[in-house]
Amino acid sequence: MQRSLGRIDFPIRLKRRFEALRGEDRLLRREPDGDGIDFDAVVEAWADAKTGREPSDRLFTRRRRTERNIAVMFMVDMSGSTKGWVNECEREALVMLCEALEALGDRYAIYGFSGWTRKRCEIYRVKRFDEPFGEPVRARIAGVAPKDYTRMGVAVRHLTRLLNREDARTRVLFTLSDGKPDDFHDGYRGAYGIEDTRKALIESRQSGVHPFCITIDREARDYLPRLYGQASWTLVDDVRKLPLKSAEVYRRLTA
Numbered sequence: 001m002q003r004s005l006g007r008i009d010f011p012i013r014l015k016r017r018f019e020a021l022r023g024e025d026r027l028l029r030r031e032p033d034g035d036g037i038d039f040d041a042v043v044e045a046w047a048d049a050k051t052g053r054e055p056s057d058r059l060f061t062r063r064r065r066t067e068r069n070i071a072v073m074f075m076v077d078m079s080g081s082t083k084g085w086v087n088e089c090e091r092e093a094l095v096m097l098c099e100a101l102e103a104l105g106d107r108y109a110i111y112g113f114s115g116w117t118r119k120r121c122e123i124y125r126v127k128r129f130d131e132p133f134g135e136p137v138r139a140r141i142a143g144v145a146p147k148d149y150t151r152m153g154v155a156v157r158h159l160t161r162l163l164n165r166e167d168a169r170t171r172v173l174f175t176l177s178d179g180k181p182d183d184f185h186d187g188y189r190g191a192y193g194i195e196d197t198r199k200a201l202i203e204s205r206q207s208g209v210h211p212f213c214i215t216i217d218r219e220a221r222d223y224l225p226r227l228y229g230q231a232s233w234t235l236v237d238d239v240r241k242l243p244l245k246s247a248e249v250y251r252r253l254t255a
Contacts (some may be wrong), residue, residue, distance in 0.1 A: 004046040020254035027061055031058060032060065034060030034061050036061040037059065038060055039060055054133075062169045069168050071106070071129065071163060072172045075112075075155060075175045077112075077158070078180075080148055082146045086242075091144050093243035093246040093247070095135060098127075100251075101250075107166060108129070109127055110127040113152070113186035114147035115149050116183070117183060117186055121151050124144075125140075129166055148189075149182050150182045153197045156204055157204075160203070170254070175211070176242070178216050178217070181197040197227055213227070215236070216236050216242060217235070220235050
């Protein structure tokens with residue numbers, strides 16, 4: 001019972017953490033005026049005066065409210081392998097993230113992806129950037145269901161283009177997935193799928209987007225470092241932790 005109550009209470013605690021993140025201030029040092037003394041700057045100025053150099057007059061600290069200017073695209077794996085626990089936890093993670101981001105004020109969109117050869121690469125709109133989080137979006141999240149294969153490269157390219165239309169200082173492509181790029185036809189299974197997705201992610205980074213991936217695939221260490229680099233992915237060892245882990249990773253990633 002205690003564990004269940006803690007899980008129910010987590011979205012409330014998480015929302016409060018995100019609200020606090022919105023209100024964080026940045027401490028500026030070596031300012032010409034301000035509301036505090038920069039003691040490091042004072043010591044250096046005193047040392048300069050002692051040695052005959054002209055001391056700096058930038059001796060103060062000042063707090064400035066951090067202005068978040070972030071746009072995030074959530075790219076959700078809707079391949080057939082997500083059937084069952086994975087798909088249920090994906091939906092829970094999306095609802096939790098939406099509620100937290102509404103408190104934070106970041107702009108975000110959600111799209112699912114699946115594919116069946118190069119002739120049928122499908123993108124499913126769950127939420128546009130300019131769309132409010134309400135019952136229509138909740139209904140689409142509830143309707144997220146497993147489709148076909150993990151044809152990932154084309155989804156990265158298309159959603160990167162949509163993300164780059166947003167006027168934001170920081171753009172993040174946040175992927176929720178359960179496995180590596182895969183398709184049953186035209187050679188996409190194996191090395192070709194990995195390299196196509198890697199090329200798409202390189203192009204995404206070059207355009208100014210920061211890709212990150214959360215996966216539950218225990219074999220992820222064999223291929224995700226090549227796709228995302230060593231620091232831009234994380235493995236969730238228990239699919240039931242996906243909703244909580246997704247929200248915490250997002251918070252750290254955009255802090």
